[in-house]
Amino acid sequence: QKEVEQNSGPLSVPEGAIASLNCTYSDRGSQSFFWYRQYSGKSPELIMSIYSNGDKEDGRFTAQLNKASQYVSLLIRDSQPSDSATYLCAVNNYGQNFVFGPGTRLSVLP
């Protein structure tokens, strides 16, 4: 059973702080990794994709991947109340289906 695990939260951070979201996965053959944001009542929205070990930065978001530890994280700098949402980690082994984690609910407090 291929699994993706995330802390369900809620993770509460003050406005302007760094939010750190973590994800672990069980399938060592996983090749691609994604973070999605889902606002309440809306569909998931792609934030970042990462394919290689290390960091990938896009604006206030940084994804970090460590395949040896089977760990992927998302850092959100200068968190804003508008970042309050559920963040979904997704993992794919090419040619196979995506596996989504259960999501971490983030609350950014003004």
Add this chain to the structure above:
Amino acid sequence: GAGVSQSPSNKVTEKGKDVELRCDPISGHTALYWYRQRLGQGLEFLIYFQGNSAPDKSGLPSDRFSAERTGESVSTLTIQRTQQEDSAVYLCAGSGRVGDEQYFGPGTRLTVT
């Protein structure tokens, strides 16, 4: 249109009726996925299509569920003899190919009374 579209946006049906949900993917997206999301829950994979290959139906919860897609066009998800536990949001997503970034449609909220 520029994005993935789904219809209807909301569907209320009586227990035992059949329903058909539609997904219109982004042009050129060869891979298409269906997910179910119950209230407050995560995404549950149902089925995916990749071009003209046989679909991966491993996530379909029962034989009441079926889906079709011809080539890289519209897909329909059919639920026969609906049950109350089928109430959920059904999400469709597309990607250029399996393993690439997925882009989700707005979903269809199904309520079975």
